[in-house]
Amino acid sequence: MKPDVLIVGAGLAGLCCARKLHQQGVSFLILEASDGVGGRIRTDLIEGFRVDRGFQVFLTSYPEAKQVLDYESLELRPFLPGALVRHGGAFNQLTDPWRRPLAALGSLFSPIGSFVDKLQTARLRSHSLKGTSEERFRDPETTTIEALKNAGFSASMIDRFFRPFLGGIFLDPELQTSSRMFHFVFRMFSLGSACLPTEGMEAIPRQLAAGLPSDSVRFGAKVVRVQPGLVMLESGEELRAGAVVLAVDGTGAAQLLGDVMPSAGQSVTCLYFVARRSPVEQPVLVLNGEGRGPVNNLCVPTVVAPSYGPSDESLVSVTVLGIPRDEELLQTEVRKQLRDWFGLAADDWRHLRTYRIPYALPNQVPPALAVPERSVRRQSGLYVCGDHLDNASIQGAMVSGRRAAAAVWEDIS
Numbered sequence: 001m002k003p004d005v006l007i008v009g010a011g012l013a014g015l016c017c018a019r020k021l022h023q024q025g026v027s028f029l030i031l032e033a034s035d036g037v038g039g040r041i042r043t044d045l046i047e048g049f050r051v052d053r054g055f056q057v058f059l060t061s062y063p064e065a066k067q068v069l070d071y072e073s074l075e076l077r078p079f080l081p082g083a084l085v086r087h088g089g090a091f092n093q094l095t096d097p098w099r100r101p102l103a104a105l106g107s108l109f110s111p112i113g114s115f116v117d118k119l120q121t122a123r124l125r126s127h128s129l130k131g132t133s134e135e136r137f138r139d140p141e142t143t144t145i146e147a148l149k150n151a152g153f154s155a156s157m158i159d160r161f162f163r164p165f166l167g168g169i170f171l172d173p174e175l176q177t178s179s180r181m182f183h184f185v186f187r188m189f190s191l192g193s194a195c196l197p198t199e200g201m202e203a204i205p206r207q208l209a210a211g212l213p214s215d216s217v218r219f220g221a222k223v224v225r226v227q228p229g230l231v232m233l234e235s236g237e238e239l240r241a242g243a244v245v246l247a248v249d250g251t252g253a254a255q256l257l258g259d260v261m262p263s264a265g266q267s268v269t270c271l272y273f274v275a276r277r278s279p280v281e282q283p284v285l286v287l288n289g290e291g292r293g294p295v296n297n298l299c300v301p302t303v304v305a306p307s308y309g310p311s312d313e314s315l316v317s318v319t320v321l322g323i324p325r326d327e328e329l330l331q332t333e334v335r336k337q338l339r340d341w342f343g344l345a346a347d348d349w350r351h352l353r354t355y356r357i358p359y360a361l362p363n364q365v366p367p368a369l370a371v372p373e374r375s376v377r378r379q380s381g382l383y384v385c386g387d388h389l390d391n392a393s394i395q396g397a398m399v400s401g402r403r404a405a406a407a408v409w410e411d412i413s
């Protein structure tokens with residue numbers, strides 16, 4: 001039977017679009033090129049470890065996620081607020097800069113600029129918390145690095161903390177990402193916790209898919225052509241519906257729509273190792289505040305959520321920004337840095353898997369977010385959603401899916 005709507009892509013945007021259409025009694029079929037739901041949020045099971053395809057975290061404060069997800073059954077395991085910053089040959093604990101900025105920064109950034117940095121962090125917090133999340137996306141737009149400098153943060157505060165922290169979130173060590181995203185992220189960290197679901201990040205899209213009828217997704221269905229009310233699969237098969245929603249990533253959407261290709265997205269490499277003993281005892285994010293070496297950040301998912309692996313070993317997740325060309329050199333350099341940080345024990349860590357992700361996030365350099373919610377309506381019968389239309393986050397992808405469903409509903413009802 002012909003569905004009312006064909007959705008291309010079973011990432012968060014496609015799933016949230018489907019969810020909303022389902023609630024409204026609109027029939028749909030999701031066409032997904034790969035073998036599972038989740039898009040950029042997938043978790044592999046390797047040798048008993050839950051290995052997320054690239055390190056990412058879920059923020060409990062995402063307003064859309066609060067509406068859409070059942071947090072309790074995700075059994076979210078929080079990171080400690082703050083970070084462990086590697087600097088000056090030691091690990092320095094930075095406790096909760098989001099909620100207690102005045103208390104958090106003293107030891108690490110003293111004496112250079114510490115007083116000003118504390119005050120600025122408190123000021124930033126109060127600005128980020130004002131009004132609604134939508135209002136933060138209407139703040140004047142500049143780059144994140146400019147916003148930090150304009151706010152008066154010291155170079156050491158920026159280089160030791162903001163660059164590795166925000167660089168790891170935006171996958172952008174130069175911090176050229178829109179300041180609107182920065183204010184939004186600061187707000188989210190101030191209002192909630194960074195977490196991993198007990199069963200891995202993929203539990204999030206899986207939960208969304210579980211709320212849909214069982215035959216909602218057709219896997220291995222790569223779409224090669226779209227037009228209002230029609231899609232063509234790689235196999236040559238044509239499918240028709242009242243409307244088509246394109247819920248693929250930004251470059252995929254531009255290709256299928258014949259648009260000008262957007263500038264390259266942010267890329268990242270994530271290496272996983274197995275250690276006999278965890279290098280950290282707490283569920284904490286470790287940041288490279290030294291400004292040298294390939295590792296931007298690392299964590300031990302099995303300390304955050306023990307269900308990420310067997311009880312007698314630890315899973316270490318190491319994030320390197322970009323995709324270094326020489327694989328062997330990368331391994332050598334990463335291991336050298338890990339040995340420097342954690343001693344000879346790091347030499348015994350077993351390499352489990354490396355993920356190279358060429359398009360992890362859409363580029364968000366200004367004026368990328370000049371219009372915070374770009375139009376999801378292409379023409380009657382053809383709609384688009386995905387994080388590239390809102391912002392590069394779980395929140396952005398979810399909102400765009402809901403907006404696309406609303407546009408379809410508006411047009412057909």
Ligand SMILES: Cc1cc2nc3c(=O)[nH]c(=O)nc-3n(C[C@H](O)[C@H](O)[C@H](O)COP(=O)(O)OP(=O)(O)OC[C@H]3O[C@@H](n4cnc5c(N)ncnc54)[C@H](O)[C@@H]3O)c2cc1C
Pocket residue numbers: 008009010011012013014031032033034037038039040041053054055056057058059169221222223224247248249252268357359360361385386387388391392393394395396397
């Ligand atoms: C390494 C990494 C770290 C991240 N860290 C965070 C984080 O900490 N916090 C956060 O909030 N966000 C993070 N993100 C971003 C977040 O994961 C994404 O914004 C979100 O998952 C995007 O969802 P989407 O539905 O828009 O796109 P996608 O997840 O890309 O979904 C698109 C789907 O369309 C399918 N598809 C593509 N082309 C076709 C075709 N021709 N035919 C059929 N199907 C097709 C794809 O297979 C995919 O399933 C991270 C992302 C990555 C990769």
